[in-house]
Amino acid sequence: MSSHASVPAFRPLYRQIQDLIVQALADKEWLPGEMIPSEMDLAARFEVSQGTVRRAIDELAAENLLVRRQGKGTFVATHADPRAFFRFLRLVPDEGGVPRSRSEPLECQTLRAGQEVAKALSIPYGDPVIQLRRILRLDSKPMVVDEIYLPADLFPDLTLDQLKASDRSLYTLFESLFGVRMVRAEEKIRAVAADPVAAQLLDLEVGTPLLSVERTAFTYGDRAAEWRRGLYSTVNHHYFNELG
Amino acid sequence: MSSHASVPAFRPLYRQIQDLIVQALADKEWLPGEMIPSEMDLAARFEVSQGTVRRAIDELAAENLLVRRQGKGTFVATHADPRAFFRFLRLVPDEGGVPRSRSEPLECQTLRAGQEVAKALSIPYGDPVIQLRRILRLDSKPMVVDEIYLPADLFPDLTLDQLKASDRSLYTLFESLFGVRMVRAEEKIRAVAADPVAAQLLDLEVGTPLLSVERTAFTYGDRAAEWRRGLYSTVNHHYFNELG
DNA sequence: CAGTGGTCTAGACCACGTG
DNA sequence: ACGTGGTCTAGACCACTGA
Numbered sequence: 185m186s187s188h189a190s191v192p193a194f195r196p197l198y199r200q201i202q203d204l205i206v207q208a209l210a211d212k213e214w215l216p217g218e219m220i221p222s223e224m225d226l227a228a229r230f231e232v233s234q235g236t237v238r239r240a241i242d243e244l245a246a247e248n249l250l251v252r253r254q255g256k257g258t259f260v261a262t263h264a265d266p267r268a269f270f271r272f273l274r275l276v277p278d279e280g281g282v283p284r285s286r287s288e289p290l291e292c293q294t295l296r297a298g299q300e301v302a303k304a305l306s307i308p309y310g311d312p313v314i315q316l317r318r319i320l321r322l323d324s325k326p327m328v329v330d331e332i333y334l335p336a337d338l339f340p341d342l343t344l345d346q347l348k349a350s351d352r353s354l355y356t357l358f359e360s361l362f363g364v365r366m367v368r369a370e371e372k373i374r375a376v377a378a379d380p381v382a383a384q385l386l387d388l389e390v391g392t393p394l395l396s397v398e399r400t401a402f403t404y405g406d407r408a409a410e411w412r413r414g415l416y417s418t419v420n421h422h423y424f425n426e427l428g
Numbered sequence: 429m430s431s432h433a434s435v436p437a438f439r440p441l442y443r444q445i446q447d448l449i450v451q452a453l454a455d456k457e458w459l460p461g462e463m464i465p466s467e468m469d470l471a472a473r474f475e476v477s478q479g480t481v482r483r484a485i486d487e488l489a490a491e492n493l494l495v496r497r498q499g500k501g502t503f504v505a506t507h508a509d510p511r512a513f514f515r516f517l518r519l520v521p522d523e524g525g526v527p528r529s530r531s532e533p534l535e536c537q538t539l540r541a542g543q544e545v546a547k548a549l550s551i552p553y554g555d556p557v558i559q560l561r562r563i564l565r566l567d568s569k570p571m572v573v574d575e576i577y578l579p580a581d582l583f584p585d586l587t588l589d590q591l592k593a594s595d596r597s598l599y600t601l602f603e604s605l606f607g608v609r610m611v612r613a614e615e616k617i618r619a620v621a622a623d624p625v626a627a628q629l630l631d632l633e634v635g636t637p638l639l640s641v642e643r644t645a646f647t648y649g650d651r652a653a654e655w656r657r658g659l660y661s662t663v664n665h666h667y668f669n670e671l672g
Numbered sequence: 673c674a675g676t677g678g679t680c681t682a683g684a685c686c687a688c689g690t691g
Numbered sequence: 692a693c694g695t696g697g698t699c700t701a702g703a704c705c706a707c708t709g710a
Contacts, residue, residue, distance in 0.1 A: 247672070498697065
């Protein structure tokens with residue numbers, strides 16, 4: 185009998201299947217948007233019953249890794265799906281529906297991770313990272329200025345031109361160019377006063393209260409793959425959140 | 429064949445069972461913290477298989493209406509459970525663990541709903557509402573000033589003395605005194621400058637950037653049961669959010 | 673029509689908590 | 692030892708999609 189009971193010491197079969205599917209996703213066996221094999225096929229492959237595969241897929245669908253479509257099949261979730269888009273952009277207009285958003289890249293350079301970035305990305309101090317700066321426009325008004333850091337090894341040779349050429353969201357771009365899908369993220373939100381640079385970019389008075397939103401985003405297997413700090417104007421918009 | 433296909437026109441059995449259980453909860457048949465009947469008993473009561481009841485309870489547990497405890501039974505979720513507490517208070521210290529929180533009620537009066545409050549609570553303009561003002565202290569420092577509105581019919585004869593006598597959270601109090609459990613909430617977050625009143629209460633300079641957090645909270649059946657506006661100091665704390 | 677996921681059931685057995 | 696929820700399986704049938 186084990187003395188320290190902190191480890192579960194029992195892993196249900198459907199969780200093991202779940203892990204195997206996540207591993208296959210991390211190995212890029214099926215890419216974002218593609219259909220994965222049917223429940224029957226996976227049951228044969230893993231040598232379990234169809235019901236057990238079903239349970240595993242159910243949980244992965246609940247975590248937004250997979251999307252079920254009755255009659256068609258089960259697909260790898262993708263940010264290209266518009267429903268997925270506003271799960272990660274929570275700034276919405278006070279009145280009116282969903283805004284048209286447009287990303288305007290300003291800068292893209294490779295540098296070495298400082299203490300803060302290294303810690304946020306769980307990489308060694310001094311490792312190469314890509315720094316990206318951009319403005320996000322909602323209905324063509326500048327609403328967010330972002331500073332984004334990416335571990336360079338996951339995004340080889342990302343250039344400003346690639347960013348400028350895309351009219352899709354950043355995460356959609358990361359998927360299609362590098363096969364890196366952001367699965368979940370954590371945000372820390374504070375209220376700060378606009379500094380001169382942010383004020384100019386957002387077309388506001390210096391000192392205007394802004395939301396500071398720090399985000400760490402994770403890909404399959406809870407690997408940190410992005411850290412960013414955004415300054416959000418909340419004059420005619422607000423950050424919307426749902427508490428479950 | 430129905431022409432407008434917008435209505436599902438097919439409601440799975442387990443969803444119907446789900447609805448019946450929620451109805452029983454809304455009818456206060458089982459109170460927060462109490463155990464509900466076993467899956468077998470409910471299966472007999474609703475004349476379906478145990479597996480179907482199981483599926484219904486699974487979904488309600490995922491929505492935090494019920495809590496399963498293996499070997500013991502299934503219980504009505506309650507805010508008295510410390511795990512539930514920080515689902516609704518997302519302000520955490522920049523460094524260090526969970527803070528000790530303490531609510532300091534300032535005022536409690538009944539008045540008539542203005543346009544804004546009536547709309548937020550989905551009640552007629554002019555209906556009686558209870559207005560509550562309070563300060564929330566984290567580790568004994570004032571961090572949040574709240575203005576809270578409640579539909580008076582759900583909280584009969586709530587007094588300032590009752591609030592002052594309690595050392596538990598507001599939502600725990602609402603459960604034990606009125607059987608009203610807050611199930612989910614929506615928040616709208618903005619950055620604002622501290623006005624003189626808030627600045628004094630939070631012990632900050634006038635003009636300090638603060639988070640303005642407007643919350644509508646819902647009880648069983650998505651009935652709005654609270655609206656509040658809080659001003660959060662984010663000098664040494666931040667609002668933490670997880671994006672799924 | 674065939675193939676996919678979705679629902680419902682029944683039964684066997686496991687893990688956990690309490691007496 | 693008993694009752695609770697938790698897992699796994701097998702099979703029948705329903706609902707949706709697309710060729």
